[in-house]
Amino acid sequence: FFFLMIRRPPRSTQSRSSAASDVYKRQAQALSQIASVHKLMKNDEMALKCLEECVNIRVTLGEKDKQTAMYMANLATFYVKKNNKPKATLYTTQAKEILATIDPSDSTGLVASLTEHLSKMK
Numbered sequence: 001f002f003f004l005m006i007r008r009p010p011r012s013t014q015s016r017s018s019a020a021s022d023v024y025k026r027q028a029q030a031l032s033q034i035a036s037v038h039k040l041m042k043n044d045e046m047a048l049k050c051l052e053e054c055v056n057i058r059v060t061l062g063e064k065d066k067q068t069a070m071y072m073a074n075l076a077t078f079y080v081k082k083n084n085k086p087k088a089t090l091y092t093t094q095a096k097e098i099l100a101t102i103d104p105s106d107s108t109g110l111v112a113s114l115t116e117h118l119s120k121m122k
Contacts, residue, residue, distance in 0.1 A: 021061055028057040032071060044078070051075045055091070069098040073110055080117045092118055 035050035055075055058068040076091035092114045099111055106112060 024057050024061055025063070028054045028071070031057070032074075035074075044082075048075075048078050048082075051078060064098050064101070066099070066102060069095040069102075069110070072098070073114055076114055077117065080121060083121065085118070085121045088118060088121065 031050045031054040035047040035054065038044070038047035038050060051071065051074055055068070055071050058071060072091045072095035076088050076095060079085075079088035079091065095114065096111050099106065099108075
């Protein structure tokens with residue numbers, strides 16, 4: 001079992017909404033790390049649930065940055081391995097849209113890699 005403790009930032013330095021946003025961002029990061037542990041332990045269902053919640057938090061916060069795209073790409077990869085083309089396509093498309101605005105040259109090769117994985121699916 002994993003227990004997640006979230007430290008509250010000092011109120012004197014941030015507004016309440018900004019502090020809450022930071023807490024949720026840290027929670028998403030922790031969920032991603034927990035998903036990695038579950039993946040290493042071959043517990044794919046729990047890893048998938050953690051990654052889905054991580055992405056949901058980032059989307060709810062309106063985050064459209066490289067980190068969010070990476071979480072979506074990881075989730076798309078999971079769905080490719082599960083042969084779930086609709087969800088793999090959904091998360092690949094969302095990751096590609098984010099990366100197109102922040103990294104049009106696809107310097108990480110992530111978009112190309114995801115597109116290739118999708119094309120190999122039935």
